[in-house]
Each structure stands twice: as structure tokens, then as C-alpha cells.
Amino acid sequence: MTDQIIADQHQPLVPNRTVWLDWFGDLDVIALSERPVPQAVDDEVLVRVAAASINPVDWKMAEGEFPPKGEDQLPYALGRDVAGRIEALGTRAHNMLSVGDRVMAFIDFDRGAQADYVVVKAVELVATPDEVDDVTAAALPLAAMTAWQGLFDHGQLQAGQRVLIHGAAGGVGHLAVQFAVWKGATVFATAGEGDLDYVRSLGVERAIDYKNERFEHHATNLALVFDTQGGETQVRSFDMLKKGGTLVSTLDPDEAKGRAMGVRTVPRWLAQPNAAQLGEIAGLVAVGTVKVAVDRTFALDRVRDAYAYTRDEHPRGKVVLTMAGE
Ligand SMILES: NC(=O)c1ccc[n+]([C@@H]2O[C@H](COP(=O)([O-])OP(=O)(O)OC[C@H]3O[C@@H](n4cnc5c(N)ncnc54)[C@H](OP(=O)(O)O)[C@@H]3O)[C@@H](O)[C@H]2O)c1
Structure with a gap:
């Protein structure tokens, strides 16, 4: 430059x-x-x-x-x-x-x-x-590209599928939830206690308090987990996926565990600038579909x-x- x-x-x-x-x-x-x-x-x-x-x-x-x-x-x-x-x-x-x-x-x-x-x-x-x-x-831009590429490019999320999104009140998570709802998926989402009402307002099926509840009790038979946390949260999430489901992480995915469990994982990836996607997302924001x-x-x-x-x-x-x- x-x-x-x-x-x-x-x-x-x-x-x-x-x-x-x-x-x-x-x-x-x-x-x-x-x-x-x-x-x-x-x-x-x-x-x-x-x-x-x-x-x-x-x-x-x-x-x-x-x-x-x-x-x-x-x-x-x-x-x-x-x-x-x-x-x-x-x-x-x-x-x-x-x-x-x-x-x-x-x-x-x-x-x-x-x-x-x-x-x-x-x-x-x-x-x-x-x-x-x-x-x-x-x-x-960065948060939206991460959410969009994670859900749709890597996760291949389709209407009607059940998806669990961790960190749903975060920079990436709050957009991921809105994109998944817009797509027609059934969305389960984890967030801190003070953010649960906000996350509910985004149209999720169930907002789950990550400190005081076990997401395992509320989000099962999933086609996709969108993990923004890694660690124990990711490990526990594998069990919630149905056979052939996908775990997409914004951090490091445990690919060996995925293989052992018959779950597809996406190797470590970084969101990429993509003006076509950004333009589509900006359009959704302009009409108020995404806030x-x-x-x-x-x-x-x-x-x-x-x-x-x-x-x-x-x-x-x-x-x-x-x-x-x-
Ligand atoms: N691969 C990539 O290209 C890419 C792109 C963007 C981001 N990332 C990574 O993805 C992660 C998330 O990014 P972000 O911008 O969304 O971060 P962020 O704005 O800090 O949001 C993280 C959210 O996770 C919540 N959280 C914390 N512990 C949790 C748990 N155990 N279970 C569920 N939710 C929990 C936090 O809630 P509280 O604040 O209430 O604790 C917060 O709302 C970061 O580590 C970031 O570096 C990767």
C-alpha cells in the first residue's frame, strides 16, 4: 500500500x-x-x-x-x-x-x-x-460477513432447519440470529441474562441463559451450531447436532471430535471481504429487516x-x- x-x-x-x-x-x-x-x-x-x-x-x-x-x-x-x-x-x-x-x-x-x-x-x-x-x-461489515459466511457459505443453513447460535447478543451473534431468522430457520440462541429479552425480540425460538441454564435442555436435533465461543461450549455443542449436522466455529473447531461423532466441521476460517454480500446485507438494514x-x-x-x-x-x-x- x-x-x-x-x-x-x-x-x-x-x-x-x-x-x-x-x-x-x-x-x-x-x-x-x-x-x-x-x-x-x-x-x-x-x-x-x-x-x-x-x-x-x-x-x-x-x-x-x-x-x-x-x-x-x-x-x-x-x-x-x-x-x-x-x-x-x-x-x-x-x-x-x-x-x-x-x-x-x-x-x-x-x-x-x-x-x-x-x-x-x-x-x-x-x-x-x-x-x-x-x-x-x-x-x-466484519461482524456481518462473519455471520453471513459462517451460516450460509460454510454452514449451508436452509429454511426450516434448527440452528443453535452462541453469543447471540455479541457483535457477530446478534447479526447471525437475524440472518438465520430471515432465512426461515428455527433459531436457538445463548446469551447473558441481561440480554435475553433483547435476543427474544429478534425472533428466536428460545433464548438460553448461558450462565444459568444448560443449552442441552433446550436445543436438540440441530442441523447447525454456530459457535462463537470455542472451549467447553463448543465441546458440549457437538452432542446437540443430529447425525450429518454441521458445526461452524468462528474460532478453532475440534475437527477430530467432529469426525468421531459424524458431524461436519469447517476448518479454521476467517471472514473475507465480499462486496456483493455486504451490499445485500446493507439492503436488509436499509429496509429494517436487520437492526x-x-x-x-x-x-x-x-x-x-x-x-x-x-x-x-x-x-x-x-x-x-x-x-x-x-
Ligand atoms: N473467524 C473469523 O473471521 C471471526 C470473525 C469475527 C469474530 N471472530 C471471533 O468470534 C468471537 C465472537 O466475536 P464477536 O465480535 O461476536 O464478540 P463479542 O461482541 O465480544 O460477543 C461475544 C458474546 O459472547 C457472549 N458469551 C460469552 N461467554 C459465552 C458463553 N459461554 N456462551 C454463550 N455466549 C457467551 C458474550 O456475552 P456477555 O458479554 O454477556 O458475556 C458476548 O455477547 C470472538 O472470539 C472473535 O474474535 C472470528
Whole structure:
């Protein structure tokens, strides 16, 4: 990615506050660094960021708990989800897009969206529907791609099937529940006690309190388990699947256990940017079929507080950084 300062008269020579990681550690390693404004080339666009959400992968990366981006790649910028306006176009982006367009995107690991400016590839972005504000748009991409690809691409979920979704009030889970209900599946969902009414409101068959109830008593004969927890929750979930059922995990699936039990597991996978899917999902949000839960917004200047809140305070849905203030 080009990292040169834009110097022509059409481009702003302004600070580009960027959430930046020089080394791994606790959250105090996260810094706001003023970086050069990057330049869009070819089919890329430069986006003036309005909002960028935080995902668990961001604080896991800060803690050095995300092996694909090891120490040898430091320093780097953080953030995968972005919403904002196009500020400048690469030479091959002119046909499809215009300066000033509102866009949202799920960007790859080679850039960081938690910044005033970020370069986005044309294949990563979609137009933000008029009905969708920037905070909502920024909350959506990574979590939505994970839920959609996990349920439909990897899990092959069909109407009428019984599915158990763990972590149903989380960033990924609350979208997975709504996608599965929209598809016509019968949805069982685990969540914390304080989130049960919310999860019920999403149209599930049964909301299960993961601390005080055994999901085994309520969710049996399943075609699919969508696991966002791993560990003991995943182990116990295998028994709830019918023969030939599928366990999809956003973490590490126990493939050997799956084989032993006649259950299909999907090898460790990472959600991929997919503009066609993002566009379809944004359409569902625009018409109100899917409602994105934004627990809280933080101004970019308070990024460490925002990360700590996301990791430690059990938000419902998503936490979003806003560049202009809270
Ligand atoms: N493979 C991929 O591409 C991919 C993509 C996105 C996310 N992920 C991973 O998937 C996981 C979930 O992501 P997320 O964004 O949804 O995280 P999140 O927003 O932190 O949500 C996690 C949810 O799980 C709930 N929970 C905690 N313990 C539970 C248990 N024992 N049973 C059921 N629910 C439980 C939490 O509820 P309380 O807050 O009430 O405890 C919370 O609502 C993370 O580990 C993330 O790194 C992987």
C-alpha cells in the first residue's frame, strides 16, 4: 500500500490520526499516531472516515494474540470496518464512483480503518444506503460477513432447519440470529441474562441463559451450531447436532471430535471481504429487516477507553469510534 503524503492542490495536507501499534502488550500499547494521508491508486479510493468499529480481533492483535500478524509485521494500523465519504479516486476508480459518495467497507489486514483517512479498494466497498447512518454502517461489515459466511457459505443453513447460535447478543451473534431468522430457520440462541429479552425480540425460538441454564435442555436435533465461543461450549455443542449436522466455529473447531461423532466441521476460517454480500446485507438494514445494535460510540481520541470497554464491559452488539467526536 502506498504510504506517501498527498501533495497536490486538490488533496488536504492534514493530520491523519491513526490507531497504531508499535508493539504488542496490554491496551496501553494502543496509540494515536499522526500518519501521512495515504494515496489512492488504480481502483482504490481514499475515504475520509466518519466512523470505524472495533472488533475482538483488534484487541487480540494489540495483545499479540492473532498469529497471522506477528511481531515481524509491526508497526501497523488497526481496524477493518469503515464508513465515510470518498475524498479522492484512483485513476481506474472514476467509472464507478465519485468524490463525496458515502461508502462502507470491510478492508483487508494490510491497512487500518481506525483513522481519519484510509484507502479502500473498489472491490471492498459498497455505497452506504441513504437510510443507514455512518455509525451503523461502520458497525456492520466484519461482524456481518462473519455471520453471513459462517451460516450460509460454510454452514449451508436452509429454511426450516434448527440452528443453535452462541453469543447471540455479541457483535457477530446478534447479526447471525437475524440472518438465520430471515432465512426461515428455527433459531436457538445463548446469551447473558441481561440480554435475553433483547435476543427474544429478534425472533428466536428460545433464548438460553448461558450462565444459568444448560443449552442441552433446550436445543436438540440441530442441523447447525454456530459457535462463537470455542472451549467447553463448543465441546458440549457437538452432542446437540443430529447425525450429518454441521458445526461452524468462528474460532478453532475440534475437527477430530467432529469426525468421531459424524458431524461436519469447517476448518479454521476467517471472514473475507465480499462486496456483493455486504451490499445485500446493507439492503436488509436499509429496509429494517436487520437492526444493527450499537452499544456505544467513542470519539477517536478515546480509543484506549473504547478498546477496554469492548473487551471488558460486555457490550451488546458493537462499539464504534467516531472521528468527529462522540
Ligand atoms: N473467524 C473469523 O473471521 C471471526 C470473525 C469475527 C469474530 N471472530 C471471533 O468470534 C468471537 C465472537 O466475536 P464477536 O465480535 O461476536 O464478540 P463479542 O461482541 O465480544 O460477543 C461475544 C458474546 O459472547 C457472549 N458469551 C460469552 N461467554 C459465552 C458463553 N459461554 N456462551 C454463550 N455466549 C457467551 C458474550 O456475552 P456477555 O458479554 O454477556 O458475556 C458476548 O455477547 C470472538 O472470539 C472473535 O474474535 C472470528
